[in-house]
Amino acid sequence: RGLKMYFPIHTGLLRRHTGDVKAVDDVSFDILEGETLGLVGESGCGKSTCGRAVLRLYDITAGSIRLEGREIGQLSQEALRPLRPRMQMVFQDPQASLNPRMTVASIIGEPLVEHTSMSRAERLERIWELMDAVGLNRDFANRYPHEFSGGQRQRIGIARALALNPKFIVCDEPIAALDVSIQAQVVNLLEDLQEQLGLTYLFISHDLSMVRHIADRVAVMYLGRIVELAPRDDLYAEPLHPYAKALLSAVPEPDPKIARAARRIILKGDVPSPANPPKGCNFSTRCPRVMEICRRIDPALTEVAPGRQVACHLYTDASESAEETAPERG
Numbered sequence: 208r209g210l211k212m213y214f215p216i217h218t219g220l221l222r223r224h225t226g227d228v229k230a231v232d233d234v235s236f237d238i239l240e241g242e243t244l245g246l247v248g249e250s251g252c253g254k255s256t257c258g259r260a261v262l263r264l265y266d267i268t269a270g271s272i273r274l275e276g277r278e279i280g281q282l283s284q285e286a287l288r289p290l291r292p293r294m295q296m297v298f299q300d301p302q303a304s305l306n307p308r309m310t311v312a313s314i315i316g317e318p319l320v321e322h323t324s325m326s327r328a329e330r331l332e333r334i335w336e337l338m339d340a341v342g343l344n345r346d347f348a349n350r351y352p353h354e355f356s357g358g359q360r361q362r363i364g365i366a367r368a369l370a371l372n373p374k375f376i377v378c379d380e381p382i383a384a385l386d387v388s389i390q391a392q393v394v395n396l397l398e399d400l401q402e403q404l405g406l407t408y409l410f411i412s413h414d415l416s417m418v419r420h421i422a423d424r425v426a427v428m429y430l431g432r433i434v435e436l437a438p439r440d441d442l443y444a445e446p447l448h449p450y451a452k453a454l455l456s457a458v459p460e461p462d463p464k465i466a467r468a469a470r471r472i473i474l475k476g477d478v479p480s481p482a483n484p485p486k487g488c489n490f491s492t493r494c495p496r497v498m499e500i501c502r503r504i505d506p507a508l509t510e511v512a513p514g515r516q517v518a519c520h521l522y523t524d525a526s527e528s529a530e531e532t533a534p535e536r537g
């Protein structure tokens with residue numbers, strides 16, 4: 208609730224604090240047990256930062272984070288330690304996230320060393336179990352990451368994330384670095400594991416087709432804010448927020464029966480700097496539907512239909528009265 212993650216900007220020789228990059232700026236959402244919440248948006252919109260903040264890999268600027276009912280937003284890293292096994296992360300680039308000097312067995316077993324008192328033999332047994340679960344041959348346990356393909360390396364990363372029996376996993380662009388031919392395999396693996404182990408995912412991706420495949424609900428981020436959050440099918444059938452409309456207009460529609468009337472919407476202008484977001488609605492500098500009220504008042508994320516939340520004045524009463532009084536801008 209009200210999650211903020213600001214990174215201070217220091218400038219000049221004296222490194223004076225001159226502002227903040229508002230990477231995540233007052234974001235609220237729930238992730239329900241057993242579901243996959245997709246988090247989409249263009250690169251730089253704050254989705255990775257949001258995922259890391261939720262896991263408390265950062266000391267957050269403000270807000271409340273609850274894991275299984277327990278408030279973790281302000282806990283110290285030390286106090287978080289016993290909770291770490293419950294929440295894990297799968298990273299984008301398996302190459303970069305695996306220590307090249309460690310064998311597969313020691314990579315997967317590392318969290319077991321850190322967080323459990325398992326004996327060597329117990330650990331090896333668990334490592335094999337995990338390798339089986341992600342479809343890696345046990346014979347590879349003593350090999351090094353560079354001996355594997357990208358897809359296999361991501362399986363190693365997933366096995367490591369599963370080592371401590373987590374409930375919640377943030378998958379940050381888990382397939383973005385993989386060959387297209389491998390992507391579906393890894394996504395299918397994540398889905399199978401979710402079902403078998405009762406996992407809950409926050410699935411961060413800019414690949415809207417993949418998110419459509421895997422997510423139950425989807426949150427759309429723009430410039431540090433969630434602008435729309437909806438059940439997957441509702442969002443893909445008819446996005447409501449003007450930014451979500453534009454973003455999704457680029458996704459090919461696989462079902463010819465749902466010929467989407469809208470053609471591709473090309474947005475003008477650049478994404479403003481998160482160090483200096485626009486007044487009012489963050490999207491107001493690029494929105495094709497911008498109204499006078501949008502430049503003054505920041506629209507709150509509001510439920511507009513059961514389970515559908517949108518942050519846009521087009522869907523609030525405020526816009527109606529404002530539109531009557533404010534002439535449209537030419």
Ligand code: SF4
Pocket residue numbers: 448449450488489490491492494495496497498501506518519520521
């Ligand atoms: Fe566009 Fe206004 Fe809605 Fe923002 S609030 S998305 S500027 S119509």
Ligand code: MG
Pocket residue numbers: 250251254255256
């Ligand atoms: Mg990112």
